[in-house]
Amino acid sequence: MPELPEVETIRRGLTSLVVGKTVTYVTVRLPRIIRFPSVPEFEERLVGRTIHAIHRRGKYLVFDMEPFTMISHLRMEGQYRVADRDEPLASHTHVIFGMSDGTELRYRDVRQFGTMDALADDEERPSGLVNLGPEPFDPVLTPNVFYTRLHSRSAPIKSVLLDQVCIAGLGNIYVDEALFLSGIHPLTKASRIGQGRCELLLGAIRNVLSRAIEAGGSSVRTYVNGYGRHGGFQMQLNVYARQGQPCFVCGQAIEKIKLGGRGTHFCPHCQARGGRRRNDN
Known part of the structure; x- marks a missing residue:
């Protein structure tokens, strides 16, 4: 399972690759990856939204796509990759986000344990995220x-x-x-x-x-x-x-x-x- 260093590395890479870009389409190829809301509403919420920032909390990736937040947990073997639109899909690619520059942000997960949520500000966050302890580098963790x-x-x-x-x-x-x-x-x-x-x-x-x-x-x-x-x-x-x-x-x-x-x-x-x-x- 990706741990804090891997998730932080992914966050930094994706920040340079997709922040500032707008989602032009979303294709969900494995519905169970989407935890909330329904797949059609998940796609509808994110199309046309700009990725303003990507944060990390514990092992979660948090995409700021105002007025929604996409929360992604990679679980055992989830991977994000940015690819050209005409590049063949790797096996086990389950969610595809088209980007405004013609590239795609692709989510691949061999074990299929990863999850995604697209949430409004007033909607409940995953319990695993809400109940997280302090970050290892947080100054409050004396x-x-x-x-x-x-x-x-x-x-x-x-x-x-x-x-x-x-x-x-x-x-x-x-x-x-x-x-x-x-x-x-x-x-x-x-x-x-x-x-x-x-x-x-x-x-x-x-x-x-x-x-x-x-x-x-x-x-x-x-x-x-x-x-x-x-x-x-x-x-x-x-x-x-x-x-x-x-x-x-x-x-x-x-x-x-x-x-x-x-x-x-x-x-x-x-x-x-x-x-x-x-x-x-």
Whole structure:
């Protein structure tokens, strides 16, 4: 699933490619992608609307198309691509937005889990968007606030960080990487992580996300940006998808376990359960 760095990279690319352009037609080829309203009304609402801006909230893309807002969640494998109108459609292309310059914004989704809504200001937003926690880079998310949000949770820290109500935008890849950088075992109960460790963890989250955004995200499966290009952060991963390979820090083999149905990667030495963080004095 695209996580915050991938969605942010897509947002930046689409901003340069389609902001300021007007939608001339909408073709929905797979109706279940459209969550609200009905497909004919979805198409009617957006035709003739200019894309004024594209925002990101958590893993959602929010298209400002006044007086409507299009909210898009890519889910597992959703992709946006801008293409010339005469370019053949890729398989699994489900929604097409004609642009006023003759190009098309095409939405492709092999797994077909993505969703789109076209909403007026007074219409209810998707609950997943409404209930999102703070953004990782939001100044209001201070170390004390982060500690308070974690301290009340007894679930494993990996599960808590994946909960979008706790903090928005994190997924499997970057949680594994941030926990490695902070030396925290993924099964550690969130409530047992002290304030100092919480501050360290928040810094690690921001560090990993910043570097991933700079690298254009991670293409470990099918992710591409709006230009159809792959990300590069997969070359910098310390633990994710490296099970059985030696840790870059200590040389011990990276392990993989299942936690909440998700593959979870960690170094058993650098992230010893109940142990002290590596390099602690």
